[in-house]
Ligand code: FES
């Protein structure tokens with residue numbers, strides 16, 4: 413590692429001291445190729461990454477294909493009803509067997525020499541391979557990743573020897589009991605590409621302070637940037653903060669308590685996953701690096717299934733269009749701003765800035781980042 417990268421890592425490690433600095437990350441944290449390589453290995457090679465809601469993988473044959481920090485990932489709903497996660501890189505000569513995106517199929521046929529793989533990643537057939545005796549088709553399969561479904565949210569881990577995710581989310585699970593996640597239904601979804609480093613998108617999602625700047629007409633009336641924010645970050649790799657709403661929500665289906673009616677609850681699962689519950693709507697988001705300066709923003713909105721009963725196909729479609737165009741508008745507000753921030757990271761005048769007391773969760777995100785970057789191999793989740 414170069415002296416500059418070591419110095420950068422030491423600065424990030426500073427967030428783990430007893431008195432962490434209330435400062436933003438050093439600008440080089442968003443532009444250092446060496447740090448990005450380290451993130452690929454230490455963060456994205458070993459963390460649970462939220463990639464979809466189960467409604468996007470509801471039927472055997474459904475699949476979602478994406479990249480996580482330059483690593484191709486394919487997740488399928490198998491014939492057995494279970495989820496499978498794997499690398500889609502063909503075992504013959506490295507052609508990806510599927511494009512990134514989503515779809516439905518009963519098998520994956522490599523476009524190069526037509527080897528075929530099942531939904532579980534096992535080789536089904538390979539043309540003209542019989543006379544190569546060294547090749548054992550029964551042992552040939554796409555390499556597996558770990559996948560876990562947690563109350564409808566699909567998480568992938570590129571390290572399939574890793575500990576299960578659910579025990580680490582038990583505290584958040586308790587917090588979300590009244591939102592009845594298992595009865596929630598996806599009513600809109602989106603995948604966008606933002607031209608910024610993933611941490612610029614994630615730190616932005618960890619604070620409501622920017623709402624006064626980026627969302628003056630859309631979010632500021634309901635969750636003003638000045639709102640009280642309180643943070644609880646005593647769950648390893650996950651945290652909860654809540655923001656007081658201008659007006660309490662009046663739920664019709666969910667048994668929300670007074671605090672739940674009065675707040676937007678935001679949950680983060682390091683490194684990229686976020687669930688934001690306000691009244692009877694819940695928005696999930698995941699900001700996943702495509703490269704050092706491009707981020708895929710995946711997300712969707714959920715409501716209690718009971719609210720949809722009796723709605724016609726046309727009404728559901730109209731609802732979906734409304735949800736997706738609203739999300740596109742909010743996302744565009746963030747994207748425009750964050751892409752401008754990205755353009756500043758290489759400036760000679762870019763510098764660490766002082767954070768506001770309205771941004772406590774940003775520091776928690778930096779602390780998790782530091783823990784992940786500094787953890788030794790095999791250590792997960794690591795002591796807090
Ligand atoms: S690379 Fe896939 S069949 Fe040849």
Ligand SMILES: [Fe+2]
Pocket residue numbers: 616622623626627746
């Ligand atoms: Fe925003």
